[in-house]
Amino acid sequence: MSEADAEAAEPTPGKTEVWIEKYRPERLDEIKGHEDIVPRLQRYVEQDDLPHLMFSGPAGVGKTASSQAIAREVYGDDWRENFLELNASDQRGIDVVRDRIKDFARSSFGGYDHRVIFLDEADALTSDAQSALRRTMEQFSNNTRFILSCNYSSQIIDPIQSRCAVFRFTELGEAAIEAQIREIAEIEGITVTDDGIDALVYAADGDMRKAINALQAAAVMGETVDEETVFAITATARPEEVEAMVEHAIGGDFTAARAALEELLTDRGLAGGDVIDQLHRSAWSFDIPEKETVRLLERLGEADYRITEGANERLQLEALLASLALEN
Structure with missing residues (x-):
């Protein structure tokens, strides 16, 4: 991380921030632990040739971060106007597909060839909603790209999978989580012992969000984050x-x-x-x-x-x- 980025990441006095949002990657090259996936996504962005995408894998491994990073790199400061994020587990009926997605896909916009719709937890969509989504993907393919995120790709119907480039995110390795923890600790001025790092990595079990949340919670307990503190605040057994x-x-x-x-x-x-x-x-x-x-x-x-x-x-x-x- 550059000095400018480090200064920008410094906490504002009197203001408490959620670290998982504060340190969310804003560009694809900031995403850790997916050396095989990130270059392929960067290639799509560089060539301005984005297909429909499907990201599958466990929680906290970078699926949402990758989707937002793609939008930021494609649209720059206009990314929020051209990126619709929906959570299918909250809005899983067929009306969501027919109404909100279609309204966004139909709305006028200028300067870009397409907009992006990110559908999180798409495996929670009902079968009818997935069938409607398949038809919507066909109907608006000229000006809309879909990014579907799911924990289990087997829950997504085959006609949708065949229309997407599928990327399978795996649990993050220990080295990636350790690097992120050390980077955040340095920026925040936190002392983390080696056994504290090991405990955070163990408690996270491949989930970067869990690791960052645990670090923030442990940092509140005292000046030094050690093994005992981590196991106590994460309710994890040694x-x-x-x-x-x-x-x-x-x-x-x-x-x-x-x-x-x-x-x-x-x-x-x-x-x-x-x-x-x-x-x-x-x-x-x-x-x-x-x-x-x-x-x-x-x-x-x-x-x-x-x-x-x-x-x-x-x-x-x-x-x-x-x-x-x-x-x-």
């Missing part, structure tokens, strides 16, 4: 705590395993889904035989499915630990 719980169960000590689970759920405030996620992320790093890891993953899948279907979280997690303990 990997070694999760590992100890699993090792107790596999060793046949269900009472100790249940006590460790109780501490995570009650004292630390973790949700059952959070425990499942951390167990899954750490499964292959546990110091346990491969056969035990396979059994753990099998039980995790079953517990996760039951919790998703509405079963009691505590009961399912205790049953998971019990099944591991009984087989030893």
Whole structure:
């Protein structure tokens, strides 16, 4: 980041800003962690040959940031007048496609060949709305480009996918998140320890928004952001705590395993889904035989499915630990 950019990013006295917006990339070359995707998008912008686009991938990896960066580079200061952003999870009916999108696509504008409509969480659109969207994309293809963002591309009907250049965003790597955290910490004048950086990267789990939010929250707690602060404000268990719980169960000590689970759920405030996620992320790093890891993953899948279907979280997690303990 240049000195001018750093000065512009300095906080205004008496004004609190949300860092995920304050440090949102404004150009494609500022987006971190997607070295394969960014050059291809830049090429579309340079050649002024933007097709319909579809961005799929988990939350917090740069899909919305990329869409806005494209609009900023194509339209400059006029980007807000030529960029319509809709969230399909809030407005998911067929009327949205027929009314708001068509009104925007039909409205007059000058100086540009086309306008951009960004439809976030497009996989939340109903089947009828997606069918209407497909027809709208055909009808206004001469002056409108669509950018669709979704978590699961399989939820988008094939006729829409075939009309888009599909870009699959993956979870951000540890290096990309660490670089962004260090950059923000330097601008904001925050001291972050090395173990604090590691904790932020672990808690983020590939989600840049989560990492930046955690950094801002931790910075409020004191002058130095360390591991203890990060795990406290993110309600995240340390990997070694999760590992100890699993090792107790596999060793046949269900009472100790249940006590460790109780501490995570009650004292630390973790949700059952959070425990499942951390167990899954750490499964292959546990110091346990491969056969035990396979059994753990099998039980995790079953517990996760039951919790998703509405079963009691505590009961399912205790049953998971019990099944591991009984087989030893």
